[in-house]
Amino acid sequence: MQSLPEGFRAVVIGASGALGTAFCDLLRADPRCAGVWGLGRQAAMRVDFADEASLAEAAAALRQHGPFHLVLVATGVLHLPGVQPEKRLADLSFAAMEEIFRINTFGPALVMRHFAPMLDRQRSVLAVLSAKVGSLGDNRLGGWYSYRASKAALNMMVKTAAIEMRRTHPGAVLVALHPGTVRSALSRPFRGDEIGRDPAEAATAMLEVLDGLNSDDSGSFVAYDGRRLPW
Ligand SMILES: NC(=O)c1ccc[n+]([C@@H]2O[C@H](COP(=O)([O-])OP(=O)(O)OC[C@H]3O[C@@H](n4cnc5c(N)ncnc54)[C@H](OP(=O)(O)O)[C@@H]3O)[C@@H](O)[C@H]2O)c1
Secondary structure (H helix, E strand, O other): OOOOOOOEEEEEEOOOOHHHHHHHHHHHOOOOEEEEEEEEOOOOOEOOOOOHHHHHHHHHHHHHHOOEOEEEEOOOOOOEOOEOOOOOHHHOOHHHHHHHHHHHHHHHHHHHHHHHHHEOOOOEEEEEEOOHHHOOOOOOOOOOHHHHHHHHHHHHHHHHHHHHHHHHOOOEEEEEEEOOOEOOOOOHHHOHHHHOEOHHHHHHHHHHHHHOOOHHHOOEEEEOOOOEOOO
16 A cells, blocks of 8 residues: 555454455555554454444544554445345345345444544545445346445445545545455355455455545545446
């Protein structure tokens, strides 16, 4: 991450996941990075979207180490025990939609609430992992109602936060980031192991893209190869 200052500090939320782990490993191997804090449901600094207070508590515990130059939100779900992506309207239920939106949209939005104020005002990047299937313009196949809609709503949260943050943190870049198909627990039931890339390869590509973004890019939806995706 050459664009971040020497001794930059990074926070990864969802550090236990395939991409979260890969981000933490890469950043810990970067000699320019002075500190990486990996947060998650099982981490010492606990962030669990089932427990709203855990977000404020984790942010309060981290504040003494800030400001931060890189915040990566690598949480998300496509399926849960007893919940599969919906193929048709008849599959929709309140309970499943509420749970998917809580994890994919509301959780990352509250991460931005608590962590965006700790971004470095001169140069920093906050990236939230989204998904191309959350693009309204690119939706040609249908299906996966809750996942698609939760990521589309997440993108709106990121865009809106980027506009607000520009006023107080002009050097901060907030983006929604599409990782491509990656081998992980999330993609495994959908041929992820066959068609997905290695998480380390995907995370390397995404860090390169983030390194090249500047404040004019804040509020955009970008893919792992640097492409801008349609909303
Ligand atoms: N893999 C792909 O092909 C692909 C494609 C497009 C977009 N994405 C996006 O990339 C992101 C990361 O996916 P991944 O493939 O790395 O998935 P993953 O390996 O399944 O990791 C998911 C992460 O989300 C965390 N999480 C789940 N429920 C949570 C909750 N209630 N509170 C806090 N954290 C929670 C998990 O924590 P635990 O370990 O505690 O469960 C884990 O750290 C997701 O946003 C996903 O939508 C992935």
